[in-house]
Amino acid sequence: MNDPKSKSEDEEHVAPTNFIHKIIEEDIAAGKNDGRVHTRFPPEPNGYLHIGHAKSICLNFGLAEQFGGKCNLRFDDTNPVKEEEEFVHSIREDVKWLGFDWADREFYASDYFGQLYEWAIKLIKDGKAYVEDLSADEIREYRGTLSEPGKNSPHRDRPVEENLDLFARMKKGEFPDGAKVLRAKIDMASPNLNFRDPVLYRILHAEHHRTGGEWCIYPMYDWAHGQSDSIEGITHSICTLEFEDHRPLYDWCLDTLGVYHPRQYEFARLNITYTVLSKRKLLQLVTEKIVNGWDDPRMPTISGFRRRGFTAAAIRDFCDRIGVARANSTVDLALLEFCLREELNKTAPRVMAVLKPLKIVLTNYPEDQVEQLEAENNPEQPEAGSRQIPFSRELYIEQEDFMEDPPKKFFRLAPGKEVRLKHAYIIKCEEVVKNDAGEITELRCVYIPETKSGQANAGMKVKGTLHWVSAPHAYETQVRLYDNLFSEIEPDKIEIPGSLNPNSLEVLADCKLEPSLKDAKAGDRFQFLRMGYFIADVKDSQPGAPIFNRTTPLRDTWAKVQKKG
RNA sequence: UGGGGCGUCGUCAAGUGGCUAAGACACUGGAUUUUGAUUCCAGCAUUCGGAGGUUCGAGUCCUCCCGCCCCAGCCA
Numbered sequence: 001m002n003d004p005k006s007k008s009e010d011e012e013h014v015a016p017t018n019f020i021h022k023i024i025e026e027d028i029a030a031g032k033n034d035g036r037v038h039t040r041f042p043p044e045p046n047g048y049l050h051i052g053h054a055k056s057i058c059l060n061f062g063l064a065e066q067f068g069g070k071c072n073l074r075f076d077d078t079n080p081v082k083e084e085e086e087f088v089h090s091i092r093e094d095v096k097w098l099g100f101d102w103a104d105r106e107f108y109a110s111d112y113f114g115q116l117y118e119w120a121i122k123l124i125k126d127g128k129a130y131v132e133d134l135s136a137d138e139i140r141e142y143r144g145t146l147s148e149p150g151k152n153s154p155h156r157d158r159p160v161e162e163n164l165d166l167f168a169r170m171k172k173g174e175f176p177d178g179a180k181v182l183r184a185k186i187d188m189a190s191p192n193l194n195f196r197d198p199v200l201y202r203i204l205h206a207e208h209h210r211t212g213g214e215w216c217i218y219p220m221y222d223w224a225h226g227q228s229d230s231i232e233g234i235t236h237s238i239c240t241l242e243f244e245d246h247r248p249l250y251d252w253c254l255d256t257l258g259v260y261h262p263r264q265y266e267f268a269r270l271n272i273t274y275t276v277l278s279k280r281k282l283l284q285l286v287t288e289k290i291v292n293g294w295d296d297p298r299m300p301t302i303s304g305f306r307r308r309g310f311t312a313a314a315i316r317d318f319c320d321r322i323g324v325a326r327a328n329s330t331v332d333l334a335l336l337e338f339c340l341r342e343e344l345n346k347t348a349p350r351v352m353a354v355l356k357p358l359k360i361v362l363t364n365y366p367e368d369q370v371e372q373l374e375a376e377n378n379p380e381q382p383e384a385g386s387r388q389i390p391f392s393r394e395l396y397i398e399q400e401d402f403m404e405d406p407p408k409k410f411f412r413l414a415p416g417k418e419v420r421l422k423h424a425y426i427i428k429c430e431e432v433v434k435n436d437a438g439e440i441t442e443l444r445c446v447y448i449p450e451t452k453s454g455q456a457n458a459g460m461k462v463k464g465t466l467h468w469v470s471a472p473h474a475y476e477t478q479v480r481l482y483d484n485l486f487s488e489i490e491p492d493k494i495e496i497p498g499s500l501n502p503n504s505l506e507v508l509a510d511c512k513l514e515p516s517l518k519d520a521k522a523g524d525r526f527q528f529l530r531m532g533y534f535i536a537d538v539k540d541s542q543p544g545a546p547i548f549n550r551t552t553p554l555r556d557t558w559a560k561v562q563k564k565g
Numbered sequence: 566u567g568g569g570g571c572g573u574c575g576u577c578a579a580g581u582g583g584c585u586a587a588g589a590c591a592c593u594g595g596a597u598u599u600u601g602a603u604u605c606c607a608g609c610a611u612u613c614g615g616a617g618g619u620u621c622g623a624g625u626c627c628u629c630c631c632g633c634c635c636c637a638g639c640c641a
Contacts, residue, residue, distance in 0.1 A: 328633075
């Protein structure tokens with residue numbers, strides 16, 4: 001169904017280089033870590049992975065591959081109230097689908113809860129941490145502001161023995177949620193807010209998806225992340241820009257503990273035009289049922305793209321092309337579409353499907369005759385061979401391929417005009433049949449026998465070639481057309497109802513597809529000639545009754561010409 | 566506002582003082598085409614947020630200014 005490595009075998013494929021790549025090269029040259037390269041991808045299992053994560057996955061696993069190193073998959077599961085097992089399953093599946101392998105190195109921050117607790121005790125004993133009784137609101141007040149220093153908590157100088165006792169009782173479950181926290185004792189006047197006695201542990205009487213009820217105190221990100229990196233022997237801990245201000249604290253924890261010290265590097269997170277990538281908004285789309293789940297084909301999640309028909313290779317290619325830098329940026333959605341089409345053009349078999357049918361009758365074609373015509377499967381891939389498609393007196397063409405009163409550059413069918421039917425004959429439109437409401441119901445045409453596909457055209461030339469399907473042989477099914485979920489170019493900057501595209505989903509009930517498509521398997525991809533790339537939906541297709549999703553339309557310069565007028 | 570970052574073509578992005586500032590996407594022509602697709606060919610930053618300065622030479626170094634992003638969770 002999917003060959004995750006097909007594209008990277010391209011001889012023209014160039015391994016991406018970026019500032020982190022260079023840092024690693026320099027580190028190796030300087031003999032750091034004995035030349036070892038070990039990265040990690042550390043998602044919190046509180047939602048599905050999206051294409052922004054794909055950038056991080058490609059970076060971390062890609063760097064490890066390029067330098068002959070390793071990359072761990074680590075679930076950063078320190079907040080049980082937000083995390084679920086469903087999310088760890090989907091994350092594993094998505095990373096795998098993207099084509100990366102973490103072998104037996106699947107870890108969890110929760111694996112280290114015991115060690116983290118011991119380290120916290122060491123910190124208390126060293127007089128570098130204390131138990132805080134202040135409420136969350138009070139802590140905020142004491143913290144000061146961006147421009148004013150904070151002030152010390154009245155509990156800051158609690159004796160070590162008292163801290164040890166209180167922290168042990170926190171762990172035992174003697175206090176309710178929010179009653180106490182453990183704080184590092186650093187500097188309440190630091191210009192870096194993260195240094196103003198950061199909270200290390202909070203009390204959460206919550207069921208953890210892995211440790212169950214074993215713990216009721218949980219470490220904060222800052223107390224868990226660096227140490228997890230250290231324990232796993234990570235050499236380069238790569239994260240996004242918003243963690244930059246946490247780096248001094250990352251370093252402080254490791255140095256204070258005196259343990260192995262990985263180095264943190266930050267890069268700019270991905271933004272794409274017309275796409276929402278904030279977890280909060282993605283969750284909102286799902287919970288408010290604006291979309292049908294995390295894998296709705298309109299979602300920018302890995303599972304959404306997969307169901308939409310994107311290939312892993314196209315997503316990886318995209319991640320390689322966008323680069324890795326420290327400047328905030330928004331990548332044009334057109335680049336993702338380009339990567340997709342570039343691959344699908346080479347690999348997707350061509351078939352014919354009429355999505356909005358208009359019946360035509362060839363008045364000079366014998367009533368009972370059926371011809372089997374030869375059609376190539378993929379002009380980009382001659383070895384893909386050809387197949388037979390039935391041709392008969394009654395056919396369907398696309399409604400938009402006929403105009404009663406066409407503009408000058410319209411190359412398709414019109415009264416008295418001729419076009420070629422792909423793989424078949426040139427036809428001429430002689431009569432337009434309408435119902436009482438004046439709507440076109442049928443076209444009566446003649447076919448020109450000498451113009452059969454493959455033969456000399458009997459001196460005829462036509463500008464247009466249309467796709468078609470034989471009416472009595474057609475496989476009728478549902479096809480879904482998808483468009484951007486948002487009509488705003490930067491929807492992350494606008495609250496949700498306002499930015500939505502009301503036409504992001506169009507369900508077409510009675511599409512007419514060439515008969516071979518009846519046997520398409522769930523997950524099979526095709527190019528519907530002139531209409532775009534489609535995939536047999538993995539969830540809603542039945543054996544012998546596939547339903548199709550449009551992955552993306554073909555480039556359409558005619559539409560652009562029309563728009564210009 | 567204190568701190569931390571970032572500003573090179575419409576969009577990403579190379580560039581680490583010295584050939585006429587890579588490449589890709591997008592866009593604009595034109596050729597081929599039984600997909601208005603694909604493919605091909607051509608065009609597309611005298612200038613690097615701005616102003617000064619150092620230098621034989623500056624996108625790259627210095628100074629000042631401007632703009633944008635991140636931080637005041639017991640989220641990550």
